[in-house]
Amino acid sequence: NAGVTQTPKFRVLKTGQSMTLLCAQDMNHEYMYWYRQDPGMGLRLIHYSVGEGTTAKGEVPDGYNVSRLKKQNFLLGLESAAPSQTSVYFCASSFTMEREQFFGPGTRLTVL
């Protein structure tokens, strides 16, 4: 089992560019989450999904979109990147809302 994987590991964007971060899990988990991690602020939930075809907003959803077309994949999109979106992005998954969340290794994104 690979667990939760994220692609890419690093990316540098210019302001206004777009990109998609891919998260994949092979644990047959229903729930998937996207967080961003900034110094001194812990992890903040961007969007989450409770199953294939469903998505919902988290704490800081503005500027991001997500899609869950397949159960094992959760995509995070930035349509027009801004310097404020410079962060480390983590994907996580869990079997249910009550169970442990498993995190991926993260994507370090810099927006110039």
Add this chain to the structure above:
Amino acid sequence: GENVEQHPSTLSVQEGDSAVIKCTYSDSASNYFPWYKQELGKGPQLIIDIRSNVGEKKDQRIAVTLNKTAKHFSLHITETQPEDSAVYFCAAKEDSWGKLQFGAGTQVVVTP
């Protein structure tokens, strides 16, 4: 919504000593309190969790205590070792549907 405060932000301990990290939460409905360890360049990993029907839980050198009346919970690491050096995050949520709210993190450095 839930608000979790974590202290201290940095903690330096001598190898073999104990380390204590404290968190407070605001939502009395929260009843699940996990602790995550994040090593450099990796995603967070669950190390221990506690639910509100117990006051203390131990796993080898790690223990968590919960005081629901005061709305605070703590992580205790005994006999610290260099491999305990990492960032530790506390979190809280209402079990059935709530989303995890993370503290800001504590950088623990264990010096030989």
